[in-house]
Amino acid sequence: MVLDTLRSILTRLAWLALATLIALGGAGLVASMDHLPGTAGRPELTWSGDRAATPALEAATLELERLAIDVETLGTSARLALAQVVAGSLDGLNATIADGTLQLAAVTGQAQRLDSSLAAVPEVGEGAAYRVSADVRDRYAELTRVHGVTDGLEADWTVFTGRALDAARLTGLLADHDARTAAAAREGAAAHYAAALEALDGSDAVMAEARALRDRLAPTTDVTTLTEWLDRNATYDAALRTLYQSLIDAKGRVTATVRKAFAAEQAARERLPGDNRGLVVIMAEVAQGGLNQAVISIEEARGELEDALAIQRRIEAGPELPG
Numbered sequence: 001m002v003l004d005t006l007r008s009i010l011t012r013l014a015w016l017a018l019a020t021l022i023a024l025g026g027a028g029l030v031a032s033m034d035h036l037p038g039t040a041g042r043p044e045l046t047w048s049g050d051r052a053a054t055p056a057l058e059a060a061t062l063e064l065e066r067l068a069i070d071v072e073t074l075g076t077s078a079r080l081a082l083a084q085v086v087a088g089s090l091d092g093l094n095a096t097i098a099d100g101t102l103q104l105a106a107v108t109g110q111a112q113r114l115d116s117s118l119a120a121v122p123e124v125g126e127g128a129a130y131r132v133s134a135d136v137r138d139r140y141a142e143l144t145r146v147h148g149v150t151d152g153l154e155a156d157w158t159v160f161t162g163r164a165l166d167a168a169r170l171t172g173l174l175a176d177h178d179a180r181t182a183a184a185a186r187e188g189a190a191a192h193y194a195a196a197l198e199a200l201d202g203s204d205a206v207m208a209e210a211r212a213l214r215d216r217l218a219p220t221t222d223v224t225t226l227t228e229w230l231d232r233n234a235t236y237d238a239a240l241r242t243l244y245q246s247l248i249d250a251k252g253r254v255t256a257t258v259r260k261a262f263a264a265e266q267a268a269r270e271r272l273p274g275d276n277r278g279l280v281v282i283m284a285e286v287a288q289g290g291l292n293q294a295v296i297s298i299e300e301a302r303g304e305l306e307d308a309l310a311i312q313r314r315i316e317a318g319p320e321l322p323g
């Protein structure tokens with residue numbers, strides 16, 4: 001009886017041990033199967049998705065590279081336009097702006113092609129973690145970060161072109177004014193007073209146009225230096241006109257009026273800028289109204305695109321092997 005009881009207990013313990021081993025083995029099997037797709041544990045589960053998505057990601061990366069090149073070309077045109085503004089090269093500036101506008105259209109079109117290329121990448125939508133690897137998901141996420149990077153460039157370019165043309169036109173007007181006033185002074189020195197007054201009429205017309213341009217710039221640009229420049233030159237033009245008219249009225253005689261007019265002309269001449277350094281300041285102030293900001297925006301967009309490209313190249317290259 002005791003022997004039968006002992007045999008029964010041992011049998012039960014054997015079955016319990018066997019059940020425990022089966023349970024532990026099943027848990028191990030579950031653990032070995034419990035790897036999220038996309039991890040190194042079960043790459044076979046994402047092989048198909050990775051194979052489908054990778055060529056599309058490579059195509060999108062190529063579109064990104066083309067977009068970066070287009071933005072860089074646009075930036076080159078913007079920097080050239082700035083140089084032409086300072087030089088007062090209106091004809092060259094017009095050509096550069098025309099080229100840049102075409103380049104901007106290329107940027108816009110290429111950005112749309114990149115977006116379309118990313119939209120065509122398969123297996124990266126909802127539930128992608130079960131279909132593609134983490135590397136593929138990361139690569140796609142990095143590519144989508146550049147969406148909208150170039151969206152503001154069209155507005156910036158519009159501001160840029162307007163400011164660039166205004167600045168170049170202003171430079172040209174100031175140079176034209178100085179040339180006309182100098183021509184008037186030469187006529188006056190030759191005692192051709194009527195011809196000198198006629199030349200000053202041209203100076204006055206140019207000055208009026210420059211003032212109108214100044215007024216258009218004033219709401220968004222510091223025009224303090226420009227206004228001072230215009231006022232001093234206008235004062236000299238007026239003093240020169242008074243002198244020549246007084247000489248005509250005096251019929252060549254040196255009267256008190258002529259002497260007073262001559263003294264006023266000398267005083268006004270001393271207040272004229274001695275060189276063109278004031279023009280550099282004026283151009284800088286105009287640039288602050290939009291020129292430099294547009295160039296900066298283009299360069300920032302280019303930098304973001306280049307950074308995104310660098311990340312794609314690192315992912316494509318794979319992890320570095322320890323040396």
